[in-house]
Amino acid sequence: MTTGAPHTLVICGHGMVAQRLLEKLVAQPHQPFSRIVVLNGEASPAYNRIQLSVLLAGDASESSLQLRQPGWYQQHNIEVHQGDPVTTINREAKHVTTASGLIQEYSRLVIATGSRSASLGIQGEGLDGVVGFRDLQDTQKLIDISQRHRRAVVIGGGFLGLEAAEGLRSRGMSVTVLHRSSHLLNRQLDATGGALLESALNDRGLALLTRTSPVALLGNHTVRAVQLDDETLISTDLVVVAAGIAPNIQLARDAGLDCDRAIQVNPQLATSDPAIYALGECCQVLEHTFGLVEPGYQQAEVLAQVLCDAASTAAYQPSEIPTRLKISGIPIFSCGQTQPDSETESVIWQDHESQHYCRLLVRDQRLTGAVLFGETTDGLWYSERIRQADDISAYRAQLAFGKPYCDAA
Numbered sequence: 001m002t003t004g005a006p007h008t009l010v011i012c013g014h015g016m017v018a019q020r021l022l023e024k025l026v027a028q029p030h031q032p033f034s035r036i037v038v039l040n041g042e043a044s045p046a047y048n049r050i051q052l053s054v055l056l057a058g059d060a061s062e063s064s065l066q067l068r069q070p071g072w073y074q075q076h077n078i079e080v081h082q083g084d085p086v087t088t089i090n091r092e093a094k095h096v097t098t099a100s101g102l103i104q105e106y107s108r109l110v111i112a113t114g115s116r117s118a119s120l121g122i123q124g125e126g127l128d129g130v131v132g133f134r135d136l137q138d139t140q141k142l143i144d145i146s147q148r149h150r151r152a153v154v155i156g157g158g159f160l161g162l163e164a165a166e167g168l169r170s171r172g173m174s175v176t177v178l179h180r181s182s183h184l185l186n187r188q189l190d191a192t193g194g195a196l197l198e199s200a201l202n203d204r205g206l207a208l209l210t211r212t213s214p215v216a217l218l219g220n221h222t223v224r225a226v227q228l229d230d231e232t233l234i235s236t237d238l239v240v241v242a243a244g245i246a247p248n249i250q251l252a253r254d255a256g257l258d259c260d261r262a263i264q265v266n267p268q269l270a271t272s273d274p275a276i277y278a279l280g281e282c283c284q285v286l287e288h289t290f291g292l293v294e295p296g297y298q299q300a301e302v303l304a305q306v307l308c309d310a311a312s313t314a315a316y317q318p319s320e321i322p323t324r325l326k327i328s329g330i331p332i333f334s335c336g337q338t339q340p341d342s343e344t345e346s347v348i349w350q351d352h353e354s355q356h357y358c359r360l361l362v363r364d365q366r367l368t369g370a371v372l373f374g375e376t377t378d379g380l381w382y383s384e385r386i387r388q389a390d391d392i393s394a395y396r397a398q399l400a401f402g403k404p405y406c407d408a409a
């Protein structure tokens, strides 16, 4: 079957960023496409992926994750094909082919294929009971296994791994987290913040092993144990693989588009083929790749303008995006540099009773990084100081107490 139209925009992938692009496109005064076709690998239309942790913990329903009701797509004349991933891009003929054999022509193609859980590269990853934590299907599998079994091992103590661990724990599983680095959330927290988090999660009943890597997953058909690098075996019924993400770039690579760690795009989100764009977690701007939704949203804003106006000067500039997380109800914020080095001084404030902690990194009287644990109200104010590179010498003594004290100083 072949379908085509004179001016067709095809979007490959329907995740959070593709949906934001659609929202921005329909809000433009002159949207030039006579057809917009979305080809989605997943079985359901775009949903709030961030809320999968809440769904896993049993605090949200699947339907509450939906970003738009089906009527919205009809109202804006957007065709969405679910559960039919794009398998090839033919750049000469300007069409894509899907797994079901649909051939869809395009005048402009947007690749928004996101990421998947990165492989561990060890024996046993293909066993039943070894699950990633990326989409609704993974989450449904985790919920299903948690209802039949008691023990889980989560590989990765970053935010995805910890959210998976907390969700499974709240469903009654006994959970062990393995983390390769010396402290949890090592991208967002310094060693003290990581230790505070470890102690809080231990108190809630999670077993946490840092500086620990699995070397094999053992079992016949179903995973039964995780073997560690010191030969220890941990018996388990479930392994969650949450040790980083890998951008989905095979489609683009097979089509001959320039790829590095992800699909390379210019500041207008164009790939090495000017009719094809990429954005979100599958793209790379200069040396930057992305693992949070906010940069993708900023890219969607730019790309909507570029697609609607060939003369648009809109351009995406990667910027320091603060990370705001809630792990097991504990608010965490970080922005900029998180680990001290020989050129930075640290301003540290800690309340042992409330378990609140703040580390601010300063270089040449400018704030270069902030790590907040437990109390994060002033996070955005600190990130503004980092972005604007303000001289903080006039209120340095008050810096750790937040905006009101600094304003008063």
Ligand SMILES: Cc1cc2nc3c(=O)[nH]c(=O)nc-3n(C[C@H](O)[C@H](O)[C@H](O)COP(=O)(O)OP(=O)(O)OC[C@H]3O[C@@H](n4cnc5c(N)ncnc54)[C@H](O)[C@@H]3O)c2cc1C
Pocket: 012, 013, 014, 015, 016, 017, 018, 039, 040, 041, 042, 049, 050, 051, 052, 053, 084, 085, 086, 087, 112, 113, 114, 115, 133, 134, 135, 160, 163, 248, 251, 279, 280, 281, 282, 290, 291, 292, 293, 294, 296, 325
């Ligand atoms: C459990 C969880 C919690 C998270 N929490 C946070 C958070 O607190 N804060 C934050 O900022 N970010 C968070 N993230 C990350 C955030 O969800 C992503 O940054 C965001 O979803 C990226 O959007 P995207 O559209 O680029 O990719 P995705 O949302 O991954 O969407 C890509 C879509 O493309 C589809 N696809 C892939 N290949 C094909 C193909 N060949 N053909 C058709 N379709 C294809 C995929 O199936 C998927 O549906 C979390 C992620 C997870 C998994």
